[in-house]
Amino acid sequence: MVKLNRLNIDGTQRILRILRTGDIIGLEASLSSHYENDAIALNAVAACRIPIEVLERLDRDSPRLRRKLMSKWHETLSEADQWFGELTNGLARVRMARLLLKMRESNVSDVSALFSLEDIGSVLGMTIETASRVINTLLREGKIRRINGGDRHYQIDIAALEQESQSSAL
Amino acid sequence: MVKLNRLNIDGTQRILRILRTGDIIGLEASLSSHYENDAIALNAVAACRIPIEVLERLDRDSPRLRRKLMSKWHETLSEADQWFGELTNGLARVRMARLLLKMRESNVSDVSALFSLEDIGSVLGMTIETASRVINTLLREGKIRRINGGDRHYQIDIAALEQESQSSAL
DNA sequence: CGGCGTGTTGACAACAATCAAAACTTGTGG
DNA sequence: CCACAAGTTTTGATTGTTGTCAACACGCCG
Numbered sequence: 288m289v290k291l292n293r294l295n296i297d298g299t300q301r302i303l304r305i306l307r308t309g310d311i312i313g314l315e316a317s318l319s320s321h322y323e324n325d326a327i328a329l330n331a332v333a334a335c336r337i338p339i340e341v342l343e344r345l346d347r348d349s350p351r352l353r354r355k356l357m358s359k360w361h362e363t364l365s366e367a368d369q370w371f372g373e374l375t376n377g378l379a380r381v382r383m384a385r386l387l388l389k390m391r392e393s394n395v396s397d398v399s400a401l402f403s404l405e406d407i408g409s410v411l412g413m414t415i416e417t418a419s420r421v422i423n424t425l426l427r428e429g430k431i432r433r434i435n436g437g438d439r440h441y442q443i444d445i446a447a448l449e450q451e452s453q454s455s456a457l
Numbered sequence: 458m459v460k461l462n463r464l465n466i467d468g469t470q471r472i473l474r475i476l477r478t479g480d481i482i483g484l485e486a487s488l489s490s491h492y493e494n495d496a497i498a499l500n501a502v503a504a505c506r507i508p509i510e511v512l513e514r515l516d517r518d519s520p521r522l523r524r525k526l527m528s529k530w531h532e533t534l535s536e537a538d539q540w541f542g543e544l545t546n547g548l549a550r551v552r553m554a555r556l557l558l559k560m561r562e563s564n565v566s567d568v569s570a571l572f573s574l575e576d577i578g579s580v581l582g583m584t585i586e587t588a589s590r591v592i593n594t595l596l597r598e599g600k601i602r603r604i605n606g607g608d609r610h611y612q613i614d615i616a617a618l619e620q621e622s623q624s625s626a627l
Numbered sequence: 628c629g630g631c632g633t634g635t636t637g638a639c640a641a642c643a644a645t646c647a648a649a650a651c652t653t654g655t656g657g
Numbered sequence: 658c659c660a661c662a663a664g665t666t667t668t669g670a671t672t673g674t675t676g677t678c679a680a681c682a683c684g685c686c687g
Contacts, residue, residue: 293542298623301542315531318524323535350517354488360530361485365493367537372463372471375545375582379643404666412545417643419667453467549675574634584676589635 289332290406292325302409304370305329305390305402311359317342329402330438374411377454382411383421384451387431387443399431401439459502460576462495472579474540475499475560475572481529487512499572500608544581547624552581553591554621557601557613569601571609 289306303324306312312326317339345352373385386407390399401407404415411418425431430447434440459476473494476482482496487509515522543555556577560569571577574585581588595601600617604610 293538295542295546299542299546301546303538303541315535318528318531324538346523347520353516353523357526357530358488360527360534361488364530364534364537365485367534367541368463368473368494371473371537371541371545372465372469375541376465376469376471378641414644415666416645416668419665420643423667585634586636586677587675590675593635 288329288400288402289326290329290402290410292327292409293323294325300409301412302406304366305410310366311363314356314359314363317346329406379411379413379417380421380424381452381454382413383407383418383425384448386411387425387441388445388448388452391443397443397445398434398437399441399443400437401441403439458499458570458572459496460499460572460580462497462579463493464495470579471582472576474536475580480536481533484526484529484533499576543622549581549583549587550591550594551622551624552583553577553588553595554618556581557611558615558618558622561613567613567615568604568607569611569613570607571611573609 289310289312291303291306291312293301293303295301306326313322316322342356346356373389374382376382387399387401390401392398392400404418407413407418408415413421422431426433428447430444430451432442434442459480459482461473461476461482463471463473465471476496483492486492512526516526543559544552546552557569557571560571562568562570574588577583577588578585592601596603598617600614600621602612604612
């Protein structure tokens with residue numbers, strides 16, 4: 288997992304979203320030659336680099352790749368909007384529920400991989416203390432369970448969390 | 458101004474961002490043929506429509522346009538990230554200050570155009586009551602001034618608001 | 628005039644931040 | 658292998674901010 292970090296003008300830092308297998312990054316390099324936010328790996332990652340020249344040649348010669356590239360842009364934007372819409376509204380426990388659902392290893396899995404409290408706080412816009420409290424409440428309620436050995440992995444009660452995540456926001 | 462509205466699965470609604478002169482919308486139509494969020498005009502707007510076929514022909518024939526198109530995607534994503542980073546952190550009055558600065562008519566103007574309290578609330582993730590309170594506090598402090606006649610237009614004290622907007626978040 | 632949409636204000640309750648301390652983990656060097 | 662230091666998480670007490678509920682003001686239009 289890779290966190291996409293934005294450093295605001297005022298020194299504030301916020302995680303914009305978490306990138307996972309299949310996600311693309313730095314596509315803007317083909318345009319402006321400077322990155323606008325940091326990417327920091329949260330665990331061991333395998334990355335595949337495509338040199339700009341190759342990208343440009345393919346872009347020139349292959350309409351199919353062009354289409355694919357557009358599609359990636361779209362996907363990224365769509366993802367960004369989803370994070371915005373889902374993780375910035377509602378009570379702390381609602382946002383946490385949504386994050387847990389979002390960070391599942393796959394759409395059918397009930398195993399969710401989280402990260403440090405500090406990073407959780409930065410994603411959900413809350414302090415590490417509230418993050419900790421919310422997680423522990425969910426643990427006590429049996430809606431999530433720590434997987435031991437798994438580094439900050441949780442087994443989650445999907446149905447329960449989906450209900451939580453639908454609390455009205457604002 | 459056009460508000461880009463996201464309708465979440467749970468019925469919640471949230472404004473993702475506000476589009477203004479020069480912004481582009483519905484670029485994804487060239488890919489997936491379905492829109493994922495509503496666009497609603499907040500005042501009279503002039504729009505320019507480009508048929509997909511034209512877009513595709515130009516995309517095929519003109520490398521320059523392709524570059525331009527990519528650039529637009531990039532711009533949109535960048536904008537989305539900026540909204541996320543700036544308007545979802547910190548106290549209500551900090552977020553309001555940032556919105557006021559962002560909604561200026563130009564980079565040098567000190568006139569900021571807002572919209573209904575309901576929409577402000579939906580952008581900043583707060584209730585209309587808090588939005589009203591914050592605005593009135595800023596008015597009383599003389600940091601913003603209502604422009605009479607101007608429909609929800611404010612003359613803002615840029616320096617003061619910039620200072621506000623730099624309050625530590627979280 | 629009377630109703631409707633929008634904005635304002637107050638009192639109160641709920642939620643989350645802050646401050647502080649302790650428990651627990653992990654890695655390091657003796 | 659233990660002791661210790663540094664980092665991370667947990668928990669408690671308290672304060673501050675924001676949401677909720679309710680009432681009212683104001684302008685607009687039929």
